[in-house]
Amino acid sequence: MKITEIRLYLLSAPLDEPIGNALVFFASRQTLLVEIVAGGLSGWGEAWVGPATAAATIEHQLSRHLIGKDPTEIGALWQKMREANEGDAVMPAIAAVDMALHDLTARAWDMPLRKLLGGTRRDKVRAYASGPFFKPGGHPYRDFGRELDGYLKQGFQAFKLRSGYDPTDDVTAVMNARRQIGADADLMIDFNQSCTPRRSIATFADMEEARLLWVEEPVRPTDLAGYRLASSHIRTAIAGGEAIFNPAGFLPFLADGSMDVLQPDIAICGGLTGVSQVAALAAMYLRPVIPHVWGSTVNFHAALHLIATLPPHRAGGKDPYPYIEFDVGPNPLLDLAGRPQLDKDGMVSVPDRPGLGIDLKAADLEPYTTELRTIRA
Known part of the structure; x- marks a missing residue:
């Protein structure tokens, strides 16, 4: 099984009224969802801090270490991404990829992520x-x-x-x-x-x-x-x-x-x-x-x-x-x-279905998708 495709969904969901904490108010919920595809299966990950930056990092820095690789070699891929990129700003992008690799691997092995x-x-x-x-x-x-x-x-x-x-x-x-x-x-x-x-x-x-x-x-x-x-x-x-x-x-x-x-x-x-x-x-x-x-x-x-x-x-x-x-x-x-x-x-x-235990489809994201990028070999 090899990674054939990475899909990056930039999402924004407007709120009826702003909410916040003592530092900041916000009027929408925004995040990046990452779908990694291999062997007819896919796994999902997320980076909600600086989602556009995380998407660019995956597209231009991390994908070269992923496309064509075995998604079940999670630890080796994590180390490769970490070693190839200096500083901690890359960590949310690595986080999203790592989450998706875990979900995909657990689905491939037909077991709950836990x-x-x-x-x-x-x-x-x-x-x-x-x-x-x-x-x-x-x-x-x-x-x-x-x-x-x-x-x-x-x-x-x-x-x-x-x-x-x-x-x-x-x-x-x-x-x-x-x-x-x-x-x-x-x-x-x-x-x-x-x-x-x-x-x-x-x-x-x-x-x-x-x-x-x-x-x-x-x-x-x-x-x-x-x-x-x-x-x-x-x-x-x-x-x-x-x-x-x-x-x-x-x-x-x-x-x-x-x-x-x-x-x-x-x-x-x-x-x-x-x-x-x-x-x-x-x-x-x-x-x-x-x-x-x-x-x-x-x-x-x-x-x-x-x-x-x-x-x-x-x-x-x-x-x-x-x-x-x-x-x-x-x-x-x-x-x-x-x-x-x-x-x-x-x-x-805790769900007992394979992977994260949720059935997430691209159609579910469509109302909130502001941009979709697809990376292939």
Whole structure:
């Protein structure tokens, strides 16, 4: 079996109204989906950071190492792509290719992706609602209560609020959310890199009674000293790492003891091969990995299968980690193969069909496809 074709789908899905975090608002969801074809089968991957740049990188730098090659030699192809391209900016493109190679190989071998990744530790995963989001024009937190009601009705029992826009409103929103979701639900906040260490520390101190499970990205992602300062004063777990492109980038935070929950994004940090390297590092330091999940249904299902293989960590939540991040904002790209469903306990089942376990077709992408590029020998 040889790779005969690579298809690059640049997607954009407009939203009815902008949403965002403390740093940025956006009016559409955009990503790159990569389809690799071999032996009458295909596999899907994704790069949602700089999708146009990732597409150009695959077309002009990576495809020469892929066309005509055996797609099941995933590790060798990953190393070849990495060795041939300097710097970490190439990692989202490698991630998309790597994800597609894993999906294709698991389909060729007629097994769920989780088996290819090492075997199943769990067939259901606790999902946390990643939302509500801020909205521009008026009070940014104005829909938090109404949207949390919606998440509760869907069956979520864990919630991650966006924070960092205004310290006083952050505290009010968190305390209100704790009363609304009840004492037993899991509650986390995400500062999205928007604060200085001292502001994160002071804001957390005023909301400590809410019993947060973790505080995410309290400072900028490269600020090791800031993570050290925040972790020495914030009494709950510190999470981060979604903006780290290189698996080795997690090592200073592990050695420093300043990051308790590692959140590499499979679509950013070198794909399933790259994030598996992060998981190996985390295992040496007995730290949990809970992948950051953004983009489309492809990245979501890649994370779901990886999470099914990871070791458990008891960290004070309703269940042992790992959980899966469930984007509850408006996102048509999460609906491409049917939106994942929660059971009555707020869990998501890991598909047992081959590969990612989703039936994705080019026709499903057509309403959102702004450009399609095809690479052949």
